[in-house]
Amino acid sequence: MTYISYAQNFEDVMLWRALRHVKNGFYIDIGAQDPVVDSVSLLFYEHGWSGMNVEPTAQYYNMLLAARKRDTNFQVTIGTNNSGSTFYTFDGTGLSTADKETALRHSKAGFSFREVEVGVLTLDSLFEALPDDQIVHWMKIDVEGQEQQVLESWVTSKVRPWILVIESTKPLTREETFLAWEANVTSKSYRFAYFDGLNRYYVSAEHEELLEAFRVPPNIFDGFVLSGQSSQPFYRINELKIGQADAKAQQARLEAQEAALRAQRVESERDLAEIRAREAETHAREAETHARDAGVRAKEAEATTEQVQVNAAQAKAIAVQMEIRAEQASVTAQNAETMVQQVTSQLQGVYASKAWRSTAPLRWIAHQSRQHLPGLSGRTKHAIKRPLIASLSFVQTRPLLKATLVNAIAKLGLAEQLRPWYRGAVARRAAVSHLEAPRAELSFEDMTPRAKHLYQQLQAAIENEQNRNAQG
């Protein structure tokens, strides 16, 4: 029978091969993330299984709540009792982690994070929340660098998942990390079964018969089809084929996508401009100081040498130049900001769309939970992020454009940095899948006569108001 694989690296295919004989089985997914995109458990859920999902990120947790009615979902991190309860959230990415070192590494790469206090459960206490005698058929641990801490919190519990899948490479790299923790797993009588390039699989001693299932990698005899929704690049050909059918519609939306890209570019340009402006300011200030020093020295020297005077004059000239450049830079920065605003207002159409509204409850919940968190304010950057992400999902549904973009990004060497951001955006697409085209600019000609009349009335009222303000 054909079934759909959702996981990013065929984890579900391998597990399904081993466990397809189990009816209504039970899983534990630690670091569950999105209920659909890259989900290891969805295949099982769709076949009647249920289980526990542990996901500290509010955004994904809320998506899980909405999508997984049969599952029990916990918004906690798993760790030893003495490990910190701080969770580092990278909004809209899959990078969020409880590992401070990892978080700092990402932040050096230019991602900003928020520190969030979430509950910490040991694996032992998570197991304790299981109904008595509950068999766990598989447990996946994908916690972006925290694997060791998770395993160390499993001390006393007698619960023994049949199969363990543990991410064994450093996030976003091929560097293997399992040496630090594998002994812990094997000491619990688990046998190494398989390495898929990203994860290591272990089978419990009581179920060694399952080892057989891990002899060969996923292959055509597994009879699966790809969901086409995973974030991995090799899924792209799939979408490419689907996409050819609606190449026409894509054309129409190209503008919106370009706007999004422009906004992104403008944002980075603005940042650059800001930095340059700041640098220029510093230079100017330094130059001024130099000039002043030079002036003082000039006075002190009382025109003893012409050379000093020339120096002072030059310094002054430089200062003036620097000032002019600073001004130019700040004008550029301002222009950039205006453009950002324009793009934002174009994208307001997205807000008005049905899908945007239909996800309102989800966002409300997300908002509710965010309300408890300190340090979140409505900065411009934050405000622009949502429309950007919304428009990126156009890119996601347009494979041809996406392929072009991916190429461009690769050439620019930005892939490593953009991928998590993109992954987050794709995750959101699950919630915003029927996004309509952004509302086009409403032209005067398309208005009814009465609306035109009212528009003029409103304009007149606004003018009146402005005049009154000018006089008063």
Added chain:
Amino acid sequence: MKIVLDMQGAQGDGRFRGIGRYTMGFAKGVVRSRGDHEIILALNGLLQESIEPIRAAFDSLLPQRNIRLWHSPGPTAAMDPANEARRSIAEFVRESFLSQLNPDVIHVCSVFEGFGDDGVTSIGLLDKQTPITASLYDLIPMLNPEEYLDGRQSYAMFYEKNLKYLSRATQLLAISDFARAEGKAHLESGNLPITNVSSAADALFHKQPASEEEERALRQKFGIKDSFVLSTGSGEVRKNTARLIQAYAGLSPKVRSAYKLLIVGKIEGIELLHLTAHVKRLGLGVDTVQFAHYVSDQELAQLYNLCGLFVCPSLHEGFGLPVLEAMACGAPVICSDATSLPEVMGNEDALFDPVDVASMCAKMEQVLVDDRLASSLRRHALKQSKKFSWEETGRRAIEAWEMLSKHGGKSRPKKTVSEAALMRSLAPIPSLREPTLARRVAVCIAKNHPGDGTPQLLVDISELAQRDARTGIQRVVRSILSEWVAHPPPNCRIEPVYATKEQGYRYARRFMAKFAGAAGQGELEDEVVECAAGDVFIGLDLQGHVVASKRDFFQQLRKEGVTVKFVVYDLLCVLMPQYFPDGSADDFAAWLTVVCESDGAVCISKAVAEDLARWCGQNEGRRRRPLEIDWFHLGADLQNSSPSSGRPPDADAILQVLRQRPSFLLVGTLEPRKAHAQVMDAFELLWRSDCDVNLVIVGREGWKVEELIRRISGHDELGRRLLWLKGVSDAFLEEVYSASTCLIAASYGEGFGLPLIEAARHGIPIIARGIPVFREVAGSGAFYFDATSENDLAQEIRAWLALREEGRIPLPKAMAAQTWRNSAHRLLELCVGNDETMSHGTRVAKGRRKRTKAAVRASERSAVDVGEAQ
């Protein structure tokens, strides 16, 4: 008195929760108890998904035109500070809309709307005259800030602002005596009058034991094998679920082993974890306490009916609907003695102190061991629940409003908020200097306040106005339009409109100037169509692909309160796809789907109406309101449909051939459906057996008939006993009719059957296939056959010739030919209703009033009630 109910409580995020239920129940109660008062329901156009369900829920209670939408640019949700400006705009726009409805009183069913969704409720910002009342549910967030407001800054601000609006109301209608007292004690404006109008349970909650099968399904779903104690929770502290579990743990082992505890409601995440841990700590088995997250109303009613005891341990309620619902289902109920609950319960013996676990436990134990006590509680429950009904609540509300208008009404000369005042209020909002937003605002206000009050009849003439395919349908459109232009109805404005696949509907002003012979008189613009509640759209012309591309637009029209109907000429394309070009059935089905989602279809015959009802019954639609299927007959008076004239050069020779021997006439385009081939086969048999008759085929070449054409063109008898008249004028056709002996109507399917009427007009007999539409048109005036082979048909023709010898053939005497005038009038009546003022013009034959009304709801699709024959 004109009462406007702001229904947003049933539109936003809360529409599936308590406030949504209350709003719907309250509004229905008011509508049912309205007497002579006029009720208008005002809906927020931004909360799209809720509109059609509300219209459907009131479909049989209130005319659709009393449900009105208002619009303002979104999003406006208060949780996002970026919506601030649009929210302010919406507040003014909404108040101005409500004021222009000219109400005697406005009631806001829920003031606290629009934090996470686009609800907007303000009181007294712009309209400071109209008395405004609002429902008061409770002040729980205000009185428990640590749980609901602290640390949630933007929600706290939102709550506070709306609390201020609440206290600006003229009067509040509380859902219980307790809520009234709470308002009196804690609202700032202490002298604000508050009346208790109470609450009620939905009729769904009543005593009805589940069938065995239902019970099994229910038990399986919720994992309960034995008897159980039921409660509802939400994870909020005030629901007191933890103490309930503790009290349950304290029951005697015997009772506890007999009863599980089932807690229904959305308890999730960390709260669920806490409660499960709590269960474990108390030493209870995991399966003794069950949590059910998602329970439908039907299931909840069944659970109430099935439970051994219902416990409500809540610390704070505004009313306590679950208690009433459980009582209405006849469950033994005990509840906390806090806040509003004693008032709902009405029985001291069934109360306990919710913070005293021992008291709660003792009360539970008492009911669970004492059968007599349990059954006396059951009796009390049914009696007590009868005291609450939505009609009663509606009556109390109306009483309050009557008092209000009696006291305040006389002195105050009422003035609605003018457009100028609205503009003045909007002008200072800085964002409106941005033209796009300003235009959107203008478009919304234009929709909210339609110009003059005359309803429009928007007539879709897309094909005629833009291309004119000159098929029979455009002839119909032309004839009906001419009649309507010549005799305009007094109570509505006829507005022909057209659209393209790319563009929306516009008025066909330029075309109509030409059509009415007034071309060149001034510059006419084809403006964008502007419509309002009470207008009617009728799809008269057939441009299937355009209509199909406007599917959402038509739904939008219906949400606005515009009635959308289509004229249906036939369904042959989908019923007999083999006779049509490949692929046309799909396009046609797309069009039919749109028709079936509309308010009504007017078919050109009863037979088509029956076909349509059947098709709609078989094809699932997105419809919530019933589809009204009517029918009328087309006109048959040639002089009123611009007939063509002219004679072919060999006209006399043709007529001479016709008169030589009995001539059988086939009229209609050559296409497979008309069965020309079968008739040809039959006549070849007749000719071979020395039956001397003529076969005269009148009609152009259509589609899929290449073989037939080759056969006719190369036929031995062509020009002798077989004639093919390809392109004759209307005038010459008249002569052909007069010279013929009989009309054969052999078609396998037709929408109407104009040739039958024409034959009748010439008094020539008819041989017709016995399909419903021919029987409908010709009645007993035709000779019917049901031939499946050429042999059968030849036999039938011979039989007919024999009857003719004996002078016993049926004659088409009394076939009442409809005039275009009558036809157009009937159609108008079916579109805009038969208002008395309209029936002066033309009298309509009585027999034609019967309607084929197909109540094709999504839920009862089989209920097709076809009216009697005329």
